[in-house]
Amino acid sequence: MKLVTWNVNSLKQRLPRVLELLAEHQPDVVCLQETKTTPEAFPHDELAEAGYAAAHHSGGRWAGVAVLGRTQAPPRDVTAGLPGEVEQDECRWVEATVAGVRVASVYVPNGRSLDSPAFPAKLVFLEAMRERVGQLTPPLVVAGDVNVAPADIDVYDPAGFVGSTHTSEGERNRLQQILDAGLVDAYRHLHPDEQHFTWWDYRAGHFHKGLGLRIDLIMASKDLADRLTHCGIDRSYRKGPKPSDHAPLLATFD
DNA sequence: ATGGCTAGTGGAACTAGA
Numbered sequence: 001m002k003l004v005t006w007n008v009n010s011l012k013q014r015l016p017r018v019l020e021l022l023a024e025h026q027p028d029v030v031c032l033q034e035t036k037t038t039p040e041a042f043p044h045d046e047l048a049e050a051g052y053a054a055a056h057h058s059g060g061r062w063a064g065v066a067v068l069g070r071t072q073a074p075p076r077d078v079t080a081g082l083p084g085e086v087e088q089d090e091c092r093w094v095e096a097t098v099a100g101v102r103v104a105s106v107y108v109p110n111g112r113s114l115d116s117p118a119f120p121a122k123l124v125f126l127e128a129m130r131e132r133v134g135q136l137t138p139p140l141v142v143a144g145d146v147n148v149a150p151a152d153i154d155v156y157d158p159a160g161f162v163g164s165t166h167t168s169e170g171e172r173n174r175l176q177q178i179l180d181a182g183l184v185d186a187y188r189h190l191h192p193d194e195q196h197f198t199w200w201d202y203r204a205g206h207f208h209k210g211l212g213l214r215i216d217l218i219m220a221s222k223d224l225a226d227r228l229t230h231c232g233i234d235r236s237y238r239k240g241p242k243p244s245d246h247a248p249l250l251a252t253f254d
Numbered sequence: 255a256t257g258g259c260t261a262g263t264g265g266a267a268c269t270a271g272a
Binding site: 009010012013034036060061062110111112147160164165166199201202203204205206213215242244245 | 260261263
């Protein structure tokens with residue numbers, strides 16, 4: 001099974017690159033974040049032409065998540081929303097069963113700054129994820145933009161991020177608790193010492209200077225992690241016409 | 255780096271991202 005997760009920063013703007021990704025990698029499961037679409041505008045027809053069916057949670061101008069499966073193995077038993085999240089209508093979590101695997105596509109709140117009211121709401125969201133993971137039965141994958149860099153190796157300038165979101169102890173502890181509930185960080189599992197990023201700021205040429213963060217994760221239950229044969233980031237989708245600020249993360253399970 | 259881009263809304267200048 002080949003799975004990809006990608007924060008597309010508008011599915012409308014990124015549709016050509018998404019179709020390119022589907023054709024090139026032919027994944028069995030796709031988790032998308034920041035689709036930024038209304039339910040009415042979700043591009044079901046274009047995805048169907050490419051051979052994919054979608055389960056999605058779409059709220060309009062911000063956020064929005066989706067799980068895609070092949071037309072012959074479409075997403076089933078869809079659950080939209082995360083029990084316990086502070087903002088129930090922000091469309092940051094959707095679950096579906098694809099090819100026998102329970103898959104959640106997640107877009108964790110940014111948090112804005114450590115002193116913002118959005119920050120404790122981010123921590124509550126991460127706690128709710130841990131609760132939900134404990135309720136779900138493997139085989140399970142939680143994939144998406146977690147908006148937390150798990151460790152300093154996942155940050156281009158750890159000292160520069162002290163006092164910012166994405167690297168604080170509170171965020172990292174809660175992410176670790178999600179993993180401790182029975183999941184494995186697929187990329188780090190296969191590449192214990194490598195520094196590769198999944199997000200780069202659009203500004204100031206950060207991508208070309210190699211200044212990024214690893215904040216997009218594929219977290220797999222241990223039974224699946226034992227069958228992991230490949231996990232990597234396709235940086236080509238951060239280049240070329242109209243790139244997202246995130247690159248897709250891919251994993252293959254034997 | 256004090257935000258140096260991009261996207262959505264709406265039709266200027268804001269919010270939001272991380």
